[in-house]
Amino acid sequence: MTIQPPTTTPSWQTLSTKKRTTLHSLLPPSTILPNTLISTLPSTSPTAPAPPPLPVHSALSIPATSDILTPHELEITSAYDATALVEMMSTGKLKSVDVVGAFIKRASIAQQVVNCLTEVMFEEAMERAKECDKFFEREGRGMGMLHGLPISLKDSFNVVGTHTTIGYIDYLSRPPATTDSTLITLLRAEGAVFYCKTNLPQTMMTADTHNNVFGRTLNPYNLGFTAGGSTGGEGALIAMGGSILGLATDIAGSCRIPALCCGLFSFKPTAGRVPFGGKVAPGRLGSPCPIMPVIGPMGRSVRDAELILRTMITDKTWEFDAGVLGVPWRTVQPVARTLRFGLIRGHEKRPLHPPIAKTLHTAATLLKARGHEVVLLDHLIPDLWDMWTLACKFFSLDPKNTPMEILKTGNEPKVPSVANAPMEDTSDGWKPTLDELFDLNVERFQVLKKFHDLIVEHGLDAILLPGYQATAVPHDQFGEAIYTALVNMLNYPSAIFPFLKADKAVDASFAKADVTYEPPYEPEIFEGMPTHIQVMGKPMQDEELIEILKVVEKVLADVPLK
Amino acid sequence: MTIQPPTTTPSWQTLSTKKRTTLHSLLPPSTILPNTLISTLPSTSPTAPAPPPLPVHSALSIPATSDILTPHELEITSAYDATALVEMMSTGKLKSVDVVGAFIKRASIAQQVVNCLTEVMFEEAMERAKECDKFFEREGRGMGMLHGLPISLKDSFNVVGTHTTIGYIDYLSRPPATTDSTLITLLRAEGAVFYCKTNLPQTMMTADTHNNVFGRTLNPYNLGFTAGGSTGGEGALIAMGGSILGLATDIAGSCRIPALCCGLFSFKPTAGRVPFGGKVAPGRLGSPCPIMPVIGPMGRSVRDAELILRTMITDKTWEFDAGVLGVPWRTVQPVARTLRFGLIRGHEKRPLHPPIAKTLHTAATLLKARGHEVVLLDHLIPDLWDMWTLACKFFSLDPKNTPMEILKTGNEPKVPSVANAPMEDTSDGWKPTLDELFDLNVERFQVLKKFHDLIVEHGLDAILLPGYQATAVPHDQFGEAIYTALVNMLNYPSAIFPFLKADKAVDASFAKADVTYEPPYEPEIFEGMPTHIQVMGKPMQDEELIEILKVVEKVLADVPLK
Known part of the structure; x- marks a missing residue:
């Protein structure tokens, strides 16, 4: 024995x-x-605390x-x-x-x-x-x-x-x-x-x-x-x-x-x-999540x-793949006319940090200067915070919460950003049911319809918006992704352009006194960080968006990066 | 007052x-x-019984x-x-x-x-x-x-x-x-x-x-x-x-x-x-049904x-429509080569009535005679009855069973074909849950993958199969739609061709002694009814299927209709 x-x-x-x-x-x-x-x-060790900001x-x-x-x-x-x-x-x-x-x-x-x-x-x-x-x-x-x-x-x-x-x-x-x-x-x-x-x-x-x-x-x-x-x-x-x-x-x-x-x-x-x-x-296969x-x-x-x-x-x-849509890339003509952009300047719960407000404003201004049109959409679109809440519910459909089961099996703790996930806050103890999933789908379709009708009514080619309210932020402070998740909810194609940098002297004029920045905006710590714009196209018109992006890329490239 | x-x-x-x-x-x-x-x-009055067969x-x-x-x-x-x-x-x-x-x-x-x-x-x-x-x-x-x-x-x-x-x-x-x-x-x-x-x-x-x-x-x-x-x-x-x-x-x-x-x-x-x-x-909006x-x-x-x-x-x-996929119709070249067809000849639980077996056989034979290839798939495909059972579950996801609620509100009874719906039989008291929906989706994807791999491996252009095991049948006897629902499960494009007629003299040689036809096959009552084939293409290749159908249409048209 x-x-x-x-x-x-x-x-x-x-x-x-x-x-x-x-x-x-x-x-x-x-x-x-x-x-x-x-x-x-x-240190980047899993056990070490988040490192302090460095130069x-x-x-x-x-x-x-x-x-x-x-x-x-x-x-x-x-x-x-x-x-x-x-x-x-x-x-x-x-x-x-x-x-x-x-x-x-x-x-x-x-x-x-x-x-x-x-x-x-x-x-x-x-x-x-x-x-x-x-x-x-x-x-x-x-x-x-x-x-x-x-x-x-x-x-x-x-x-x-x-x-x-x-x-x-x-x-x-x-x-x-x-x-x-x-x-x-x-x-x-x-x-x-x-x-x-x-x-x-x-x-x-x-x-x-x-x-x-x-x-x-x-x-x-x-x-x-x-x-x-x-x-x-x-x-x-x-x-x-x-x-x-x-x-x-x-x-x-x-x-x-x-x-x-x-x-x-x-x-x-x-x-x-x-x-x-x-x-x-990272989670369970077979999710009925429409995103x-x-x-x-x-x-x-x-x-x-x-x-x-x-x-x-x-x-x-x-x-190669049974699950792919199977729609071949189309060759479309380069843009040979002025474009009409929608512009979303943010949601009151996550106001744009001054460097991002500046960058979005500058991009829109440059495009207008080249003859393109810009239509302000802030007051016309569905509430972005509600869209985020809806998205979080869709992301939480698995009754088994499989990712947490995998952590348990591995005897490992949640990392801080998972422990404090904004979804946990937003979903407020909500538990998914099949019955409610029908209603969530209807709610999503109403959002889709509103954006669709807005684009058709205003004849928009694309929409300018932030990808986030700030530049990169200190570790574990990112919070809700309302400006990117909305694009997934819509299933529109979308791109991020790096453009300009945080520059506290220039950015100061974009600061607002009556808003609460989240995460907090301290000009010094963001100084020099790259800023961005997001450009969102129409669904399945990835090819058309690429041509529009070439126009935007050219307009933005004419500005010396600071 | x-x-x-x-x-x-x-x-x-x-x-x-x-x-x-x-x-x-x-x-x-x-x-x-x-x-x-x-x-x-x-009479076609809602209250009258089904009319008897007429000449x-x-x-x-x-x-x-x-x-x-x-x-x-x-x-x-x-x-x-x-x-x-x-x-x-x-x-x-x-x-x-x-x-x-x-x-x-x-x-x-x-x-x-x-x-x-x-x-x-x-x-x-x-x-x-x-x-x-x-x-x-x-x-x-x-x-x-x-x-x-x-x-x-x-x-x-x-x-x-x-x-x-x-x-x-x-x-x-x-x-x-x-x-x-x-x-x-x-x-x-x-x-x-x-x-x-x-x-x-x-x-x-x-x-x-x-x-x-x-x-x-x-x-x-x-x-x-x-x-x-x-x-x-x-x-x-x-x-x-x-x-x-x-x-x-x-x-x-x-x-x-x-x-x-x-x-x-x-x-x-x-x-x-x-x-x-x-x-x-006819039912509730917002269904997460993937079909x-x-x-x-x-x-x-x-x-x-x-x-x-x-x-x-x-x-x-x-x-025009926020919900449409937005993939424009492509102009594809007419078929200028021999094609390779898969052939599905039915499932043992719903064997083909002789007129349909004859028609499918004749179509496959004619295509082969014109140089096209036909690959028998009966033994290679996922079980069609299991696919039907899975489809029925997907069609029964609404916990509220809204169509039945609408009947109640209207104070109307079920018509016979709804009262005896094959789905009711097949689903066997099954009640949907969100948890199981994940598993159903995984099961469906496995079916998709099997068909996909079969098509790729054999280099198939399209698949010939019945649309139903019989011609039209007497009222309220249709039963399960296993040969059409499988195509919806896969989300492939598909067409029905009318081809030939039931002709008991010719069809007799396609009768099998050891099977149970469902509904029963009585040659006399089906005599002269139109028979058909179904031709299924590849997903999103509706354009290619149309060109293939033109080839099939031409081959079938050369046979004088009886």
Whole structure:
């Protein structure tokens, strides 16, 4: 008879440390930052309290000043957009191994500074880059529309041989993925190179990218600030130059909030157009929630978003994914007329911080100056706070509250942003029933109808609005996502543009004395943070919105960034 | 003090009689059939039992033999399809008043024979036809893609000034519609002329077009048989030549079952493509059921379906309807290669009656003879009976069972086909919960995935299958709609082709000794009834399916109809 030793379940802290140590060991030795620099950075350990605010711009300069990348590598990772890199690689002007190698180095640096990665596939990526280069040498053309291009992925994508823990302690015990997400299969066939996956929040339903497996991702513009969520790992990585194009998901703002927090462009398509199959979900499958998650790109330019959308949305896409809508990307004409924009300047419960009010005002003013029309919608639209409350109910339909069950199974506590989730406040003890779901659906359709009628009546091409009432904010202070979730409720496509910066001297004139800013507005701590606008199009008219965005991009680009 | 007389609520029989008397009074006097003929027809009163089977073809010949239509009117209503009529009206070869007038006469006759109408708008239609003709005279071109064309409508469409009772006694007290269904607005702008609405079943969820307001619609091929449902009024009307193109809805077969019962062509598009807004629903709004109702045409030819689909599905469609998907009709190339069809020959619980087995076999054989491939799928697909059970659960999600509440409010009994609804049997006392809805959705997605993978793996272009195991059957014997509901579960587009007839001499060789036919197969009573095939395409590839159907139509047309 053999006596079994008593089984001891390791604590979540032990499991997390082991995972993070493994991850660190996979960073290329040549990219390891000196201890002297690392020790000045705040801890991102899951057990540590939120780090205090640090000086702005301390992190962003590290890739260029650390002497780890060559000048050519710095140029590759900072001087182009993805479209330009693909073009150069597809015509032999650049090699994929050089591009992928440069981004691997920079991603490794980013990881050490802002804690943005979850999985690295650096060796596989270099092998794949070599394959791409060989293909070009042999065939004299690129492998596909994304020939040789490194693309970073939110952790929830499955890549064969790689773990998909999505930040749950319980999922650490799962084996590596044995199948690719359908999008991975599709993009790889077009020459994409996958080299890393990135961090996300516990449950994916907060704007603070923080979980007990990987810890907290920091905002490169201010390490004491959130990088946004749920695709905050992508936001921080791309802002650090460690990726040029990343794939996010979005059900309440997860593709757009990290973009607006980290000074990036992002595009949330109409749901169903990009294949969503084969990913790992943070909650229960089969939800009847009419607000559907959607995959969208985060990156540097409108044309990069168009490049990858056109690649992902073809007449063959359905063959990759039973759940995709199967509507091929249409080629539409560039805009050759003046446009008519609606303008939403915010809700009284979440008034715009002065830097955001300034940026939205400036964008609208510039568009008007170029002959475009702007129609104020504040007094015409359904109440945004009510829409947020409705959205929170839809997000809380699972009677089993599966994410909380997963935390229990993993013996891990809620991270602060989950413990204090604004949804918990808003839903006020509400419990879902099938009967009420009918009424919620009717309520949602009334909202849809009001926005629809407004757009048709006023002949609007798109709507300008904030993506959030502020820039990135200190960790765990983000709160409600009313300006992004409304777009998911409507299922309209929408983009975030980085535009201008917080500048207290200029912003002062946009401050209002009679409002309560939430979170509090203190000009000093937001100084220099990137500001943004959101531009929302019409449903299924993703193609038309891209053309409108090109117009907006051009108008905004004429203003020197401050 | 005034003494109020006691209020007496009229019985549903009284209310029904009043409504039907009014309807009859609106038929043009010149179209009233002689009493000697009418008295030979079975009663369609809501209170009468189902009429006994009558000789085949007794009804179909009445329009031509009753001397009410002129030879030119008979030609207009029988010699062309809608595409041809529109072309003639748009080039001045025919006047809309002549076309609309002819169909009004024939619809009036049909009403007296098969009881297919619910509302008539004959005067408004003649006014509108004059407008169309004046437009042509003035402009030298048609008003739109449907210039001058009479189109009949299932009763659930709203037309301003006309009642929409959908066969509920309770809804008789509602005022006439004050807004048009969005599709009506859209089609009218293209020159369509609406002249009548047609009968449907109580609750719209049976295949017997029978309710307590309008009574029962009869099948023109055999007045003792169902015209199918739920769009049975259209089926009977079009088969009688009283309409050339009708608009149906379909959530489990309602556009296809009447077509296969009445020897017509019909097309059920992918859900969401045709605007569904502003109709009257038979149940509760806001259902989270993932199987969505869809509008489709019933008529005479594939090109007529294409004509109206192309008209309804444009890049402007969303402007008419907040709920439509907004995916414009694509122009695709005609098929210029051999096709690969899957073939489903039925489920053991509902084996194909010999006439249907023969017809499906003949169609597959003809397609193979023309070089197309046919892949047998019977052993590869998910269990169709399980899919039906799942669909029934989805259709029973409303905890309030609103249709039954509406019957109670109207103090009316269930009609036999509702009282004995197959869903009641199948769902076996099942009560819906939100928790289980998650699991049902997962189950549905697994079915979707299996069909998807089968289609991709075998490179199928379309799937041939029955629309029902039999021809039209005697009243109240239709039972489960497993061969149509599976298509709604998948949300694939699908069409019914009328092809061949029941012919006991030929069909005998397709009879099987070891099966139980349901409903019973008695060769004599089905003799001469139209038989059919169903052709199912891929989701959102409605355009591709239309091109495939043109190939099938041509192959089938080369066989002389028996």
